Amino acid sequence: MNESHRGDxxxxxLMTSSWYDSLRIRTRRLGFWLLVGxxxxxxxxxxxxxxxxxxxxxxxxxxxxxxxxxxxxVFFVTWPxxxxxxxxxxRGAVPKGxxxxxxxxxxxxxxxxxxxxxxxxxxxxxxxxxxxxGSFKRMRSTxxxxxxxxxxxxxxxxxxxxxxxxxxxxxxxHSYMSKLSSAxxxxxxxxxxxxxxxIPLSKPSYRSLRKSKPFWTVLSEHEIFSSVIRVPITFPPxxxxxxxxxxxxxxxxxxxxGSFSFYTTNDRAVNxxxxxxxxxxxxxxxxxxxxLIGPESIMVKDGGPLKLRFKLIPNDDGSTAKLRIRDSxxxxxxxxxxxxxxxxxxxxxxxxxRGISRFILRSLKPDVELYVTPxxxxxxxxxxxxxxxxSYSVYLAKLLGPYATLGLAEDxxxxxxxxxxxxxxxxxxxxxxxxxxxxxxxxxxxxxRGAIACVFDITDRIQHMLWRYIDPDHPANRxxxxxxxxxxIEKLYIKVDEIVGKLRKYIDExxxxxxxxxxxxxxxxxxxxxxxxxxxxxxxxxxxGDESGEWFEGVDWSRTKAYALGLGGVYLNLKGRESxxxxxxxxxxxxxxxxxxxxxxLRDDETGEVAIKNVYDARxxxxxxxxxxxxDLIIGYNAGYRASWEGVTGRVTxxxxxxxxxxxxxxxxxxxxxxxxxxxxxxKIISQNPSIQDIAPSILSLLGVPVPxxxxxxxxxx
Amino acid sequence: MTGxxxxxxxxxxxxxxxxxxxxxxxxxxxxxxxxxxxxxxxEAMKQVKNKISAYFLEMRLxxxxxxxxxxSQRRILRANMQYMKLAVIPAVVMIxxxxxxxxxxxxxxxxxxxxxxxxxxxxxxxxxxxxxxTHPIHLxxxxxxxxxxxxxxxxxxxxxxxxxxxxxxxxxxxILADGTDEINLPIFATTRSIPIYSKxxxxxxxESIFNPGAPRLPxxxxxxxxxxxYPEMSFNWRVIHLSWxxxxxxxxxxxxxxxxxxxxVE
Numbered sequence: 001m002n003e004s005h006r007g008d009x010x011x012x013x014l015m016t017s018s019w020y021d022s023l024r025i026r027t028r029r030l031g032f033w034l035l036v037g038x039x040x041x042x043x044x045x046x047x048x049x050x051x052x053x054x055x056x057x058x059x060x061x062x063x064x065x066x067x068x069x070x071x072x073x074v075f076f077v078t079w080p081x082x083x084x085x086x087x088x089x090x091r092g093a094v095p096k097g098x099x100x101x102x103x104x105x106x107x108x109x110x111x112x113x114x115x116x117x118x119x120x121x122x123x124x125x126x127x128x129x130x131x132x133x134g135s136f137k138r139m140r141s142t143x144x145x146x147x148x149x150x151x152x153x154x155x156x157x158x159x160x161x162x163x164x165x166x167x168x169x170x171x172x173x174h175s176y177m178s179k180l181s182s183a184x185x186x187x188x189x190x191x192x193x194x195x196x197x198x199i200p201l202s203k204p205s206y207r208s209l210r211k212s213k214p215f216w217t218v219l220s221e222h223e224i225f226s227s228v229i230r231v232p233i234t235f236p237p238x239x240x241x242x243x244x245x246x247x248x249x250x251x252x253x254x255x256x257x258g259s260f261s262f263y264t265t266n267d268r269a270v271n272x273x274x275x276x277x278x279x280x281x282x283x284x285x286x287x288x289x290x291x292l293i294g295p296e297s298i299m300v301k302d303g304g305p306l307k308l309r310f311k312l313i314p315n316d317d318g319s320t321a322k323l324r325i326r327d328s329x330x331x332x333x334x335x336x337x338x339x340x341x342x343x344x345x346x347x348x349x350x351x352x353x354r355g356i357s358r359f360i361l362r363s364l365k366p367d368v369e370l371y372v373t374p375x376x377x378x379x380x381x382x383x384x385x386x387x388x389x390x391s392y393s394v395y396l397a398k399l400l401g402p403y404a405t406l407g408l409a410e411d412x413x414x415x416x417x418x419x420x421x422x423x424x425x426x427x428x429x430x431x432x433x434x435x436x437x438x439x440x441x442x443x444x445x446x447x448x449r450g451a452i453a454c455v456f457d458i459t460d461r462i463q464h465m466l467w468r469y470i471d472p473d474h475p476a477n478r479x480x481x482x483x484x485x486x487x488x489i490e491k492l493y494i495k496v497d498e499i500v501g502k503l504r505k506y507i508d509e510x511x512x513x514x515x516x517x518x519x520x521x522x523x524x525x526x527x528x529x530x531x532x533x534x535x536x537x538x539x540x541x542x543x544x545g546d547e548s549g550e551w552f553e554g555v556d557w558s559r560t561k562a563y564a565l566g567l568g569g570v571y572l573n574l575k576g577r578e579s580x581x582x583x584x585x586x587x588x589x590x591x592x593x594x595x596x597x598x599x600x601x602l603r604d605d606e607t608g609e610v611a612i613k614n615v616y617d618a619r620x621x622x623x624x625x626x627x628x629x630x631x632d633l634i635i636g637y638n639a640g641y642r643a644s645w646e647g648v649t650g651r652v653t654x655x656x657x658x659x660x661x662x663x664x665x666x667x668x669x670x671x672x673x674x675x676x677x678x679x680x681x682x683x684k685i686i687s688q689n690p691s692i693q694d695i696a697p698s699i700l701s702l703l704g705v706p707v708p709x710x711x712x713x714x715x716x717x718x
Numbered sequence: 719m720t721g722x723x724x725x726x727x728x729x730x731x732x733x734x735x736x737x738x739x740x741x742x743x744x745x746x747x748x749x750x751x752x753x754x755x756x757x758x759x760x761e762a763m764k765q766v767k768n769k770i771s772a773y774f775l776e777m778r779l780x781x782x783x784x785x786x787x788x789x790s791q792r793r794i795l796r797a798n799m800q801y802m803k804l805a806v807i808p809a810v811v812m813i814x815x816x817x818x819x820x821x822x823x824x825x826x827x828x829x830x831x832x833x834x835x836x837x838x839x840x841x842x843x844x845x846x847x848x849x850x851x852t853h854p855i856h857l858x859x860x861x862x863x864x865x866x867x868x869x870x871x872x873x874x875x876x877x878x879x880x881x882x883x884x885x886x887x888x889x890x891x892x893i894l895a896d897g898t899d900e901i902n903l904p905i906f907a908t909t910r911s912i913p914i915y916s917k918x919x920x921x922x923x924x925e926s927i928f929n930p931g932a933p934r935l936p937x938x939x940x941x942x943x944x945x946x947x948y949p950e951m952s953f954n955w956r957v958i959h960l961s962w963x964x965x966x967x968x969x970x971x972x973x974x975x976x977x978x979x980x981x982x983v984e
Contacts (some may be wrong), residue, residue: 068794071777074786081780225782243779391775399772445785446776 043471074606086223090591095222100510103444104266104453104699105495105503106154106231108147109460109668109706110517110678112138119492126501130513130682139679142689143520143621144568145672147250147460148182150518150692151232152546153454155214157696157711161622164211165233167566169648174579176552180257180563182209182233182249185384187298196236196301196345197349206385207235210250211626213708216240216451222705227443231435232455232518235407237388244395245439247455250407252374253295253345253355254305255385258406259374260414263290263312266367271462275413281368287313288368292325292346293352294375295383306345306353321361321368332361332370337427340402343375354378356402358431360424371419373428376405396439408462415663422485425465430495431459437499444506451699456499460494463521467666475485475659480613500632505580512702512717513682518692522676524667526604527644527660528611528637530564531652537598540652548652555652558582562595562632565650567643569631570595577628592617601633604657611657613638613671623712634669643669679716687716720913720931723822727911735827735911736953739965746819747968747982748810755983757808763984766801770794787800787933820963821928822913827962830917831908832884837866838905841945842878848940850878855940858893862886863905894944899936903944915947919943 022260025468118124119131136165142149142160144167152165160166184207186201210233216226220241226233227369232248250260262269265288270278281288289311297303309455312332313322319334325343332338338359345353357377362369377383386405387393398405409432415425434454440454466488469476500515507513531548534540541559548554552563557573557580564570575581583591602612614636618627621634628629645662646653668675679690683702687694693713700707701715722726726745730738773794780786813957832838840857849876850873857880859865867881894901900901906914916933920942925934935941953965960968977983 065795067774067800068791068798071774072787072791075777075781079784086782138860225780389779392779395772395775395779397773444779446783448783448785 003062017113030399035317041582047345049629050161050237089223094416095224095704096683097702099512100258100449101447102451102512102514102699102702103506104451104514104516104695105440105499106151106230106453106465107459107515107520107678108456108457108460109463110493110496111463111517111520112115112136112376112676114489114493115678118490123490124348124497124505126497127515127680130500130504130515131275131680132512135685136683137688137690139516139678139681140689141672141675141677142692143480143616143673144612144669145519145677146567147518147671148233149390150382150677151455152182152210153437153693153713154516154518154695155216155233156210156212157215157693157700157713158493159622159626159693159712161618161624162212162710162712164209164626165631166583167569168631169566170209171204171565171571173577175252176555176578176580176650178551179274180209180249183207184209185237185251185255186352193301196300198301199349200298204384205554208236208238210370212710213242214238216242216244216453217452217700218708219424219703219705220695224705225447226448227450227454229452229454230457230657231453232407236385237423241387242388242450243443245393246405246407247405247457248611250377250386250405251384252355252406253292253343254375255295256374257410258408258413259418260411261293262414262419263370263371264287264367266369269367272600273413273419275411276374276417276419281312284311286312292357294343294355298346299351303348305346308343308345309453309681312361312368312370314368318364321364323359332359334361334364335424336360337424338376342378342402351381353476354381355383355677356405358428360420362420366434371414371424371445373411373414374406376409379403379405396481398443400435400438400442403439408457409458412461412465412664415465418663422488424465425461426485427615429458429461433495437502441502444503446470452705456496459492459496463489463666465663466663467523468663471525473663474523474665475525475666476661476663478661480663498690507682514695514699514717515678515680516692516695517678519668519677520613521666522639522670522674523642524640524642524660526600526607526611526639527647527658528602528604528635529644529651529653529656529658530570530599530635530645531647532654533566533599533602533656534560534562534570535652536656536700539595542652542689546652546654548650550649552650554654561591563650564635564643564647566631567648568637570599570633570635572632574632588632590711592619595633599633604641606657611641612636612637613674634674637669639670639674641670642667650668683716684718685716686718689712691714719817719821720822720825722827723914727826729869731910731912735951736955738824738849738911739827739953739962740969742819742823743966745978746816747970747977749972750816750970750982751977753812753815754808755981757811757912758984759804760966760984763801763804766797766804767984769797770801773797807899812918822827822968823913823966825929825931826911827951827953827965829914830951831906831910831914832948834884834887834907835950837883838949839949840880840882840894842941843943843945844876844940845942847877848876850876853940856893856895857882860891860893862888862890862907863892866953879942897941899939901933901935901939901941901944902937903933903946905946914948915946916948917943917945947960 013412061246119128137198142153147166148168152163153248156163165181172179184206188202188204190201192199192201198586200239216228217240219226228243228244230245230247234244235246235250237244237246240543262278263281265281270280279290281290291307291309294306297306311324321332321333323330330338340356343355347353355379357375358373361495362371381394410429414420432644436456443452467486469485478580541556542548542554543556560573561583562570562572572583572604573581574583599612599615600611618632620632644658694716697707697711697713698715698717727738728788773790776785797950827925850871855878863886864883864885866883890901890905892905897935918935920937921934939958952959952961
C-alpha cells in the first residue's frame with residue numbers, strides 16, 4: 001500500500017472510464033516522462049538547474065504556458081459577463097446588417113482614367129473581375145481634392161465645414177504664420193526644476209483638430225469592432241472600440257512632418273535643403289563620424305537637440321561600409337536601403353527616446369555621402385501615442401517587425417532635392433508598402449465581423465514623384481533622365497491589382513468590399529503663385545521691394561485685402577478675424593465675388609491655357625459650424641496647374657506662373673472635376689454620382705447601423 | 719576543479735559563507751549569461767519572444783472574438799515550443815559547467831563542520847556477503863575527537879555505526895580498521911567554508927565527478943562506503959532561511975536578470 005495513502009479509503013483503480021481519471025493518467029505519464037528526461041539529463045534533481053540564461057529560457061516558457069492558460073481561463077469565465085455588458089450598452093440586439101464585414105481598401109490617388117486604360121489592356125485582371133461582379137464609378141472628391149480633406153470626409157461622412165479640415169495647412173490668424181490643420185501638439189505645461197534638469201509634471205497635449213465623428217466611432221457606439229490602418233488624419237488617434245494606427249500628420253522624432261538627414265564630406269553639398277538637413281562628415285581614424293540629430297532635449301534646460309554619434313567605416317571592397325552606432329554594427333551597401341535601425345537617444349536622467357531610420361550609403365568616392373530617412377517614432381516604444389489602443393502599434397511591431405510611422409512616410413523631399421534618386425525612392429516606397437500589406441492582411445485574418453479600413457499611400461507618392469515619366473513634355477524632364485521609369489506608374493497599378501488579387505480570398509457573400517481612392521491624378525507642369533497675382537492686382541502689398549520672404553515676411557498688412565496660403569485657399573484679411581485685418585466683414589461678400597470673377601478663367605500668358613478653371617465661394621460649397629475656419633475662396637486649378645511651391649508657403653515673387661521642374665511632377669490639388677476618385681465594390685453602387693462623403697453612411701448602412709442625421713453623405717452601396 | 723574553486727573562494731573561507739555565495743552566484747550569473755549568448759541564436763529568440771508578446775497583446779486587442787483569441791492561444795503555445803527548442807542547445811552546453819559548479823557548492827555549503835562538544839554518527843557500510851558480527855571492523859579517533867559510543871552492528875542494514883564527539887576544533891581524523899587495511903578519514907570540526915566530505919566510497923568515475931577530492935576507500939576493503947552525519951547548513955537571509963541550492967538558484971537568477979540588460983541577452 002502506498003504510504004501516503006489513507007488506510008480507510010479504497011485505492012481507485014488506474015483504469016476508469018471517467019475523463020478525469022483518463023486526464024490524471026495522462027498527466028502521470030507526462031510527469032513520468034518529464035522525470036525520465038530530467039534523470040537522463042541530470043544525475044540529481046538538484047542538478048537540473050542549468051544556470052541563468054537557459055534557466056531563464058525554460059522559466060520563461062513555463063511562465064508563458066501558465067499565463068496562456070490563465071488568460072484563457074479568465075477569458076472564458078468573463079465571457080458571459082462581457083457579453084451581457086455589451087448587450088446592455090447596445091441597448092438591444094446586434095444590428096442586423098446586410099453583411100458581417102466591410103473591407104475598405106483605400107489607394108490614395110488611384111486615378112479612374114488610368115484604371116480604365118489598364119483594364120482595357122487587360123493588365124488589371126483582379127480589379128476587372130470585381131468590377132464585373134459588382135460596380136465601378138467615378139466618385140466626386142472634396143473641394144479641394146486634397147488627401148487630408150478628402151479622407152476626413154470619407155471617415156466622417158460630412159463636408160469640410162463640419163469636419164474642419166480644409167487643407168494640410170491652416171493660417172494662424174494672429175500671426176499670418178501657418179499651422180498644421182489637423183493636430184495640435186503642445187509640450188507639458190508644468191515642470192519641476194532640478195538644477196540643469198527639468199522634469200515634466202504633466203503630460204504633453206495631443207489634440208485632434210478634425211471635428212465630427214468618424215464612422216468607426218459610430219460603429220463602436222453600436223458595439224461593432226473596427227480596424228483602421230493608416231487612414232489619413234487619424235493623429236492623434238481616436239478612442240473607440242477597435243484598433244487604429246495613425247497616419248498623415250504623425251510627426252517624426254524631431255517633431256517635423258519628415259526631415260531627412262544628409263551627411264557628406266563635400267563642403268559644397270552642405271546646403272539648405274527643403275525637407276531635410278545636410279551635415280558635414282568628419283574624417284576620423286579609419287572612417288568618418290557624424291551626429292544623428294534627434295528631438296530637442298526637454299529634460300535638460302537649454303540642452304539643444306539630442307544627438308547620437310555614429311561612425312562610418314568604408315570596407316575595402318569599395319561598395320560597402322560599416323555603420324557603427326554605440327556597440328551595434330550594420331553593413332551598408334552602396335545605393336541600397338538598410339533595414340530599420342533603432343536609434344536610442346539619451347534624454348537625461350536615464351530617460352531614452354527611441355526612433356527608427358533607414359540609411360542609404362550614397363557614395364564612397366570621391367566624397368562619402370550618407371542619406372538617413374526622417375527618424376520615425378519607434379512603434380515598439382512610441383514617444384507619443386500613434387495608435388489606439390496605445391499597445392496596438394507595439395503589437396504590430398512585435399508581430400511584423402519595425403515599420404514606418406511617419407505621416408508622410410515616403411521621403412518625397414529627398415527625391416525633390418535629388419538626395420536620393422528614383423530607384424531609391426521606389427525601393428523605399430515599396431518597402432513601406434510591404435509593411436502596410438502585412439498589417440492589412442493580418443487584420444483580415446483577425447477581424448471577422450465589423451469594419452476594416454486600410455489606406456495604401458504608395459499610389460499617391462509614386463504618381464506625385466514619377467508622373468513626369470508619362471508626360472514627355474513635362475518641364476521637370478529638363479536636364480533629367482526621362483526614360484528609365486516610364487512604366488513605373490503602370491507597374492504601380494499592377495501592384496494594386498495584385499493586392500486586390502490577394503484580397504479576393506477574403507471576400508464572400510457576407511463581406512462587402514469597397515476599393516476606393518480620395519482623388520485622381522494629373523500632371524503638375526506649371527505653378528501659379530496667387531500671392532504674386534494678388535500683389536500684381538493690388539490686393540496684397542509689400543512694405544518694400546518686389547518679393548517677400550516665406551510666410552508673408554515683408555507683407556504690408558495694413559494695405560493687404562487678401563492672401564493665399566496652402567494648396568487651394570485664398571483668405572480675406574478680415575477685420576476682427578485676422579490680427580491686422582482691414583476688410584470690413586460687410587464688404588467681404590463683394591470682395592469674394594470680385595476675386596472670384598477675376599480669377600475664374602485666369603490664363604497663363606506663356607502657354608495660352610486657362611490656369612484656373614473654377615473658383616469656389618466657401619460659403620456656397622461648405623456648410624456647418626466650422627466654415628469660418630476655412631479659406632474664403634477655394635481655387636479649382638485646371639489640369640496641369642497647381643499652386644506654386646513659393647505661393648504655398650506665403651512667398652510673394654515677381655512671377656505669377658512658373659514651370660514646375662521638381663521631381664514632384666504629378667498632383668491633384670486642382671479642380672475636383674478634373675480629378676474624380678475611384679469607387680469599386682463587389683456590391684451594387686446605386687448612385688450615378690457618388691461622393692466621397694457617401695462612403696461612411698454606406699458602411700454604417702451595410703452593417704445595419706442607422707446613419708446619423710448630421711452626415712451629409714447618402715447610402716450609395718446596396 | 720576543487721583546487722580552482724578553493725582558490726576562487728579563499729577570501730570567503732573564514733566565516734563569510736554568505737559573501738561567498740553572493741560572489742559565486744554573481745560570477746555564475748555573468749559567465750552563464752555570456753555562454754548562453756554565445757551558444758544561442760539570439761536573433762531567433764528575440765523574434766520568438768516578440769511573437770509571444772504580440773499574441774498576448776492580440777488576445778487583449780481582439781478579446782471579443784472567440785476564434786481569434788483561441789487562435790492566439792494556439793500560436794502562443796506553438797511559439798513557446800519554438801522558444802524552448804531554441805533554448806535546448808545552450809542548455810545542453812551549459813549543463814556541464816553548471817553541474818560542476820553545483821557539485822563544488824554542494825561540497826562547501828550543504829553541511830556545517832562539527833562544533834566542539836557536538837556528536838556525529840559514523841556509518842560504515844560493508845560489502846554484501848561479509849559477516850558483520852564476526853568481521854573485525856574497528857574505529858579509532860585521533861586527537862580532538864573521542865568515541866562517544868561503542869560500535870553498533872546492524873546486520874539487516876549491512877552497517878556498523880559509531881558515535882563520535884568533538885573535543886577540539888580543527889580538521890581531525892578517524893581511523894577505520896577493516897581487518898586488512900587502516901583507512902584515515904577526515905572529520906571537520908571547523909566553521910570555515912571549506913569542502914566537507916560526508917561520504918567516502920571506492921574510486922569510480924561517478925565518485926570522481928560527484929565527490930571530487932574525497933579520500934577513496936581501498937578497492938580490496940570490505941567497506942563499501944562510509945558516511946558521517948554532519949549537520950545540514952542553511953543560509954539565513956534575515957527574512958528567510960534557504961538551503962545553499964535555493965540560495966544559489968535565486969541569487970544567480972537575480973544577478974542574471976540584472977546582467978541580462980548589461981549583456982543584452984534575450
